[in-house]
Amino acid sequence: MHNVDLNLLSSLDMLLTERSVTHAARRLGLSPSAMSRTLARLRVATGDQLLVQAGRTLVPTPYAEQLAEQVHELARHARAVLQPMGNALNIATLDRTFTIRANDGFVDLVGPALIATIAQTAPLVRLCFVPKPDKDAQPLREGMLDLEVGVIGSNAPELKTRLLFQDRFVGICRTGHPLLNKPGVTAERYASYPHVVVSRKRRFFGPVDDALAQQGLRRTVVMVVPGCANALQIVRHSDLIGLVPLSSLGNGAASAGLQHFELPVPTPPIKVSAIWHPRLHADPAHRWLRETLLAVCNRAQPTATI
DNA sequence: TATCCGAACCCTGGAGATCG
DNA sequence: CGATCTCCAGGGTTCGGATA
Numbered sequence: 604m605h606n607v608d609l610n611l612l613s614s615l616d617m618l619l620t621e622r623s624v625t626h627a628a629r630r631l632g633l634s635p636s637a638m639s640r641t642l643a644r645l646r647v648a649t650g651d652q653l654l655v656q657a658g659r660t661l662v663p664t665p666y667a668e669q670l671a672e673q674v675h676e677l678a679r680h681a682r683a684v685l686q687p688m689g690n691a692l693n694i695a696t697l698d699r700t701f702t703i704r705a706n707d708g709f710v711d712l713v714g715p716a717l718i719a720t721i722a723q724t725a726p727l728v729r730l731c732f733v734p735k736p737d738k739d740a741q742p743l744r745e746g747m748l749d750l751e752v753g754v755i756g757s758n759a760p761e762l763k764t765r766l767l768f769q770d771r772f773v774g775i776c777r778t779g780h781p782l783l784n785k786p787g788v789t790a791e792r793y794a795s796y797p798h799v800v801v802s803r804k805r806r807f808f809g810p811v812d813d814a815l816a817q818q819g820l821r822r823t824v825v826m827v828v829p830g831c832a833n834a835l836q837i838v839r840h841s842d843l844i845g846l847v848p849l850s851s852l853g854n855g856a857a858s859a860g861l862q863h864f865e866l867p868v869p870t871p872p873i874k875v876s877a878i879w880h881p882r883l884h885a886d887p888a889h890r891w892l893r894e895t896l897l898a899v900c901n902r903a904q905p906t907a908t909i
Numbered sequence: 910t911a912t913c914c915g916a917a918c919c920c921t922g923g924a925g926a927t928c929g
Numbered sequence: 930c931g932a933t934c935t936c937c938a939g940g941g942t943t944c945g946g947a948t949a
Binding site for chain 3: 623624638639640642643
């Protein structure tokens with residue numbers, strides 16, 4: 604197919620509406636001569652005279668009359684497509700499924716409030732939360748994921764991010780665990796119990812071990828699990844001490860049968876961010892989702908939010 | 910290999926003249 | 930009076946050479 608100048612569509616629509624080169628030119632902000640040559644190009648493109656002289660005016664050919672309504676609709680749709688995107692979004696009628704990769708604790712903590720907020724303004728929007736087996740950026744690049752919630756990695760610098768809230772590590776143990784029988788969890792007593800840690804990379808050591816080492820202490824990690832939900836379940840039914848982000852304790856149900864406590868050693872804060880591909884940055888629906896998520900996180904994490 | 914720069918070419922549109 | 934033509938200027942695109 605040879606290339607067609609789609610500007611001709613708008614000009615043809617105006618010419619068929621006005622039935623005058625001068626008037627059509629005026630309405631499109633062109634000179635009559637320019638519009639005249641546009642009409643000449645239209646005649647070449649269509650192989651029809653389109654408008655012919657009848658005395659001092661132009662009248663449409665039968666072919667032009669046949670085209671008029673279709674051209675008008677096409678021009679109207681073309682103008683709608685080229686409107687700024689922000690003007691086109693109607694949240695109330697938005698029918699879309701957003702796929703979000705997040706850990707279980709975040710889903711427990713934010714999921715109910717998020718979907719409740721969305722239901723009020725965008726009743727046709729659906730959320731699909733998927734697990735975080737890793738931090739691979741490829742699903743974001745390929746459009747398999749709309750959004751990821753987690754700590755920013757360094758393997759995909761092109762990704763856009765926005766801080767949702769600041770989390771921190773806490774210790775967990777089963778209800779009635781001897782560690783909490785006495786007031787105050789000292790570093791010595793904390794290190795004296797066996798531990799379970801969460802690590803997708805199967806690491807037995809982390810920031811807590813560094814902090815303990817600075818005090819000449821060392822804890823014994825007897826188990827590594829891939830996710831926080833695994834750690835919560837293990838700790839709930841054993842004497843192991845766990846280490847999880849506070850947000851992973853969710854809305855209360857996840858922490859049933861568990862007690863959490865402040866760590867006796869300092870650990871770096873956990874910056875939880877929304878992460879998305881630049882392709883979606885200007886998408887008004889995606890922008891709305893990000894703003895909504897941020898607002899819900901601000902309400903759900905009043906003590907940890909910055 | 911990528912980027913920059915300049916020359917040549919092409920397209921568009923304005924001004925003015927001409928025609929019906 | 931309005932449509933169309935020619936001429937011309939301005940801007941964009943393409944292409945080839947130079948450079949890092």
